[in-house]
Amino acid sequence: MNQKEKQIMDAAQKLFIIKGFRVTSIQDILREAKIAKGTFYNYFNSKNECLMAILDSVNEEIKNERMKLVFHEELDDETVFIKQVDVRFKMDKKHNLMALFHSIPISDDEDLKKFMEKHYKLELEWIANRLVDLYGAEISNHALDHAISLLGILQQGMYATKLFKMEMKKTEDVIKFALQRMKQVIQINQSDTVFFTNDYLHASNKPKDCENYKEVIIIQLRDLMSTVQNKKIHDYLQFLLEELQEKKPRLYLIESVLESLQKELKIKDMEFEGQKISQLVWRFMERWKNENSSTKAFN
Amino acid sequence: MNQKEKQIMDAAQKLFIIKGFRVTSIQDILREAKIAKGTFYNYFNSKNECLMAILDSVNEEIKNERMKLVFHEELDDETVFIKQVDVRFKMDKKHNLMALFHSIPISDDEDLKKFMEKHYKLELEWIANRLVDLYGAEISNHALDHAISLLGILQQGMYATKLFKMEMKKTEDVIKFALQRMKQVIQINQSDTVFFTNDYLHASNKPKDCENYKEVIIIQLRDLMSTVQNKKIHDYLQFLLEELQEKKPRLYLIESVLESLQKELKIKDMEFEGQKISQLVWRFMERWKNENSSTKAFN
DNA sequence: ATACATTTTATACCGATAGTCCAAAAATAG
DNA sequence: CTATTTTTGGACTATCGGTATAAAATGTAT
Numbered sequence: 001m002n003q004k005e006k007q008i009m010d011a012a013q014k015l016f017i018i019k020g021f022r023v024t025s026i027q028d029i030l031r032e033a034k035i036a037k038g039t040f041y042n043y044f045n046s047k048n049e050c051l052m053a054i055l056d057s058v059n060e061e062i063k064n065e066r067m068k069l070v071f072h073e074e075l076d077d078e079t080v081f082i083k084q085v086d087v088r089f090k091m092d093k094k095h096n097l098m099a100l101f102h103s104i105p106i107s108d109d110e111d112l113k114k115f116m117e118k119h120y121k122l123e124l125e126w127i128a129n130r131l132v133d134l135y136g137a138e139i140s141n142h143a144l145d146h147a148i149s150l151l152g153i154l155q156q157g158m159y160a161t162k163l164f165k166m167e168m169k170k171t172e173d174v175i176k177f178a179l180q181r182m183k184q185v186i187q188i189n190q191s192d193t194v195f196f197t198n199d200y201l202h203a204s205n206k207p208k209d210c211e212n213y214k215e216v217i218i219i220q221l222r223d224l225m226s227t228v229q230n231k232k233i234h235d236y237l238q239f240l241l242e243e244l245q246e247k248k249p250r251l252y253l254i255e256s257v258l259e260s261l262q263k264e265l266k267i268k269d270m271e272f273e274g275q276k277i278s279q280l281v282w283r284f285m286e287r288w289k290n291e292n293s294s295t296k297a298f299n
Numbered sequence: 300m301n302q303k304e305k306q307i308m309d310a311a312q313k314l315f316i317i318k319g320f321r322v323t324s325i326q327d328i329l330r331e332a333k334i335a336k337g338t339f340y341n342y343f344n345s346k347n348e349c350l351m352a353i354l355d356s357v358n359e360e361i362k363n364e365r366m367k368l369v370f371h372e373e374l375d376d377e378t379v380f381i382k383q384v385d386v387r388f389k390m391d392k393k394h395n396l397m398a399l400f401h402s403i404p405i406s407d408d409e410d411l412k413k414f415m416e417k418h419y420k421l422e423l424e425w426i427a428n429r430l431v432d433l434y435g436a437e438i439s440n441h442a443l444d445h446a447i448s449l450l451g452i453l454q455q456g457m458y459a460t461k462l463f464k465m466e467m468k469k470t471e472d473v474i475k476f477a478l479q480r481m482k483q484v485i486q487i488n489q490s491d492t493v494f495f496t497n498d499y500l501h502a503s504n505k506p507k508d509c510e511n512y513k514e515v516i517i518i519q520l521r522d523l524m525s526t527v528q529n530k531k532i533h534d535y536l537q538f539l540l541e542e543l544q545e546k547k548p549r550l551y552l553i554e555s556v557l558e559s560l561q562k563e564l565k566i567k568d569m570e571f572e573g574q575k576i577s578q579l580v581w582r583f584m585e586r587w588k589n590e591n592s593s594t595k596a597f598n
Numbered sequence: 599a600t601a602c603a604t605t606t607t608a609t610a611c612c613g614a615t616a617g618t619c620c621a622a623a624a625a626t627a628g
Numbered sequence: 629c630t631a632t633t634t635t636t637g638g639a640c641t642a643t644c645g646g647t648a649t650a651a652a653a654t655g656t657a658t
Contacts, residue, residue: 004634004635014574017574017578018574018577019581019585020581023585025615025616026615026616026617027614027615036635036636036637036638037617037618037636037637037638038618038619038620038634038635038636038637039634039635039636041617041618042635045617046616046617096578120462121462124459145476145480148452148455148456148459149451149452149455149456149477149480151451151455152448152450152451152452152453152455152456153447153448155451155454155455156447156448156451156454157447157448157451157494157495160423160447160495160499163416163419163420164495173494174494177444177494178448180491181444181484184483184484185480185483185484188483188487192479195456196456196459196463200459200465275313275316275317278317279316279317279395282317282318282319286318303605324643324644324645325645325646326643326644326645334607335606335607335608335609336607336608336646336647337605337607337608337647337648337649338605338607340646340647341605341606344646345645345646
């Protein structure tokens with residue numbers, strides 16, 4: 001990593017910890033890092049990208065710590081597992097990420113969302129594997145089930161302890177609590193049906209990017225078109241279909257037509273359908289704008 | 300509710316659903332509601348307040364639906380409970396609130412945070428009570444424990460199904476899954492120790508407001524002062540102590556001194572302490588700014 | 599109907615923000 | 629030393645949330 005890049009990241013990290021991510025402006029970072037604006041944008045295209053870089057390094061740190069913990073220990077040692085899990089929460093606390101990391105789907109930035117999702121999946125997978133380490137291959141069918149449940153109890157427990165100001169409780173205690181409960185589930189559960197089958201984790205992420213989005217929308221539009229015979233609505237839908245196929249869809253036109261379409265649909269008592277379409281198209285437009293506004297690095 | 304107010308809320312709600320909360324600007328709302336800016340600020344002091352009003356109405360709706368569901372049914376009927384829980388998730392889906400409601404601590408706005416916390420507690424309490432309805436007074440000790448765990452599995456399960464694009468699964472299925480797991484815990488768990496005792500729910504919220512914050516900070520500062528003999532650091536701490544007591548603390552001064560203090564502490568290998576203090580003071584200043592910038596309604 | 603009070607509108611304004619652009623200075627590499 | 633890359637500093641745009649205000653519209657009591 002470049003020296004300047006590190007300098008920026010350190011400054012940003014410090015401010016994120018002290019002030020919090022959202023209230024830290026790029027201006028703040030520049031001041032703290034004693035750096036010009038151009039330099040910042042030389043390394044990151046946005047504050048979000050900077051955050052992702054920091055999170056990456058934090059995750060790297062977590063990974064290393066966890067590896068160190070298990071280095072000369074047995075894989076099926078529960079106390080080791082607890083400590084390993086604790087690494088994440090301790091780190092989150094240290095970096096003031098509690099809010100950020102565990103409220104994954106909040107961001108409106110598609111890239112950040114994807115980033116969070118990726119790391120969420122990795123964490124789930126890690127937990128699932130470790131649970132198999134701990135409780136044997138018999139539970140591997142239910143590994144993902146259990147991982148999701150455990151993570152759920154963990155997060156909720158952490159949040160609750162914070163909310164209830166139970167500062168006396170250490171994060172480790174919460175983990176022990178969660179694991180205790182999970183063990184009870186695990187013991188009984190062997191015969192039960194699997195809800196989250198393991199292949200979900202690796203199911204090739206149906207690419208949900210801009211292009212694919214378009215296809216989904218088009219299908220939805222065609223669907224809707226075939227069920228409605230009203231001329232006006234039909235025309236609107238037809239226009240949307242065509243405009244979305246354009247290389248440079250005129251967003252302002254789409255926006256306007258969408259508005260009218262929704263009104264028409266509402267008259268026909270199909271408000272819900274209108275909302276659904278609008279929602280999809282809006283998301284598409286947001287994405288399109290992002291992809292075409294800045295010349296982003298492809299990584 | 301006023302007619303105009305409803306008009307605004309409807310417009311806002313529609314946009315929040317379609318575009319999402321964060322990307323919807325107040326300007327958008329004005330356009331959608333065909334209303335002047337002044338009118339908006341006549342009813343709400345901010346976008347956040349508007350959101351809270353909407354969420355309040357949604358919560359009201361949820362409450363009613365749940366009451367209807369249990370009206371002529373038995374309280375210990377599991378299927379009724381499942382449907383009741385489902386009301387929330389269905390509603391969240393309908394209003395595109397998934398992300399918002401379940402990522403509670405994200406906001407930087409203190410009021411919104413408090414609002415979210417309040418409703419989170421209410422939901423926890425409701426679940427805890429319903430669990431007692433279902434499984435008898437014997438579990439009432441563990442009711443909060445179980446409520447937290449259940450909510451954790453629920454949220455995590457919902458998020459995972461969405462992430463894995465398991466659209467075939469209905470929200471009800473996820474609830475059944477979560478409840479299934481919880482039942483196993485509940486059955487065994489009777490003898491186990493209680494982690495979240497019920498009184499946490501009603502523990503008079505130690506007021507964490509601006510004034511109280513100050514006290515905490517002052518204690519921390521005194522603490523630190525007594526452990527450090529370095530003259531410079533001592534002076535800085537002394538200044539902070541005095542300035543924070545002022546009616547109108549000069550934030551820019553505090554900011555500057557904080558900066559220097561942190562540097563000094565870093566030299567003495569007490570970076571962590573520096574961060575902690577800075578964090579506290581920053582939060583205090585944020586809060587102070589909010590409380591003193593606008594003349595807010597006291598409600 | 600008239601006079602008064604309240605609400606609404608339209609618009610200008612403020613400060614802060616993210617992000618772009620560019621020419622000149624500085625650092626670095628060959 | 630020269631050529632290239634990086635960095636700087638500032639100007640610039642557009643948008644945002646929010647304030648302020650005068651004038652117009654609306655409602656209300658007599």
